[in-house]
Amino acid sequence: QQQVKQSPQSLIVQKGGISIINCAYENTAFDYFPWYQQFPGKGPALLIAIRPDVSEKKEGRFTISFNKSAKQFSLHIMDSQPGDSATYFCAARPFSGGYNKLIFGAGTRLAVHP
Amino acid sequence: DAGVTQSPTHLIKTRGQQVTLRCSPKSGHDTVSWYQQALGQGPQFIFQYYEEEERQRGNFPDRFSGHQFPNYSSELNVNALLLGDSALYLCASSLDAGVGRGTQYFGPGTRLLVL
Numbered sequence: 213q214q215q216v217k218q219s220p221q222s223l224i225v226q227k228g229g230i231s232i233i234n235c236a237y238e239n240t241a242f243d244y245f246p247w248y249q250q251f252p253g254k255g256p257a258l259l260i261a262i263r264p265d266v267s268e269k270k271e272g273r274f275t276i277s278f279n280k281s282a283k284q285f286s287l288h289i290m291d292s293q294p295g296d297s298a299t300y301f302c303a304a305r306p307f308s309g310g311y312n313k314l315i316f317g318a319g320t321r322l323a324v325h326p
Numbered sequence: 327d328a329g330v331t332q333s334p335t336h337l338i339k340t341r342g343q344q345v346t347l348r349c350s351p352k353s354g355h356d357t358v359s360w361y362q363q364a365l366g367q368g369p370q371f372i373f374q375y376y377e378e379e380e381r382q383r384g385n386f387p388d389r390f391s392g393h394q395f396p397n398y399s400s401e402l403n404v405n406a407l408l409l410g411d412s413a414l415y416l417c418a419s420s421l422d423a424g425v426g427r428g429t430q431y432f433g434p435g436t437r438l439l440v441l
Contacts, residue, residue, distance in 0.1 A: 254434055255432035255433050256369065261429070303368075314418075315371070316369050
C-alpha cells in the first residue's frame with residue numbers, strides 16, 4: 213500500500229528557531245516530493261518540491277533534505293516566524309501509473325511563538 | 327491571473343441527499359484533480375480528469391462521480407450522502423498535456439457538512 217508517514221503531528225517553535233518536519237515513504241517508487249503549506253480556511257499552497265536525484269533543495273528560509281536510501285525526506289524552516297504558523301503537508305507522486313496523483317502525509321501543525 | 331476557484335465555499339446537506347461541487351482551473355491548465363480532506367487529515371485523492379475523461383481514481387465508492395467540461399472546468403458529484411462525507415473538498419489543477427507531471431495548484435476548497 214502506498215503510504216507517506218509524517219511526523220511530528222504538532223510542533224511548537226520559538227521565533228527565530230528551526231522547525232523540522234519529517235516524512236518517510238515505503239513500498240513504492242516516487243518521483244516527486246512536494247511540500248504544501250495550509251492556513252486555516254484555505255487550500256494547500258505549494259511551498260517547495262524536490263526530485264529524488266537531488267539530496268537537498270533550498271528556497272529562502274525553506275530547505276528540503278532528501279535521503280533516497282532511507283526513503284526519508286524532511287522540511288527545515290530556518291529563522292521561523294509567527295507568520296509560518298500553519299499546517300504543513302508532505303506529499304509524494306508515484307513514478308509509474310501515477311498520472312499526477314499525490315499521496316499526502318497526515319500533516320504537521322506548526323505554531324511559532326513570538 | 328485568477329488561480330483555482332471553487333464554488334460554493336460552504337454547503338450543508340442532509341444524509342441521503344446529492345451534492346455538486348464546482349471547480350474552475352488556473353488559466354492554461356488542462357487537468358483537474360479532486361481531493362477529500364477530512365478534519366485534521368491530509369488530502370485524499372478522489373479522481374483526476376483530463377480531456378473530459380476520468381484518468382485515474384482513488385479508493386472512493388461509485389457515489390463519487392465527476393465531469394470535466396470542454397473549458398476544463400470540472401464538477402464533483404456525491405450521491406446518497408453519508409455523515410462521513412463531511413469534509414473539505416479540494417480541487418487542484420495542473421498543466422499536464424497528457425504527460426501527467428505538472429505541478430498541482432489547489433483551490434480554497436468547499437466545506438461540506440452532512441447532517
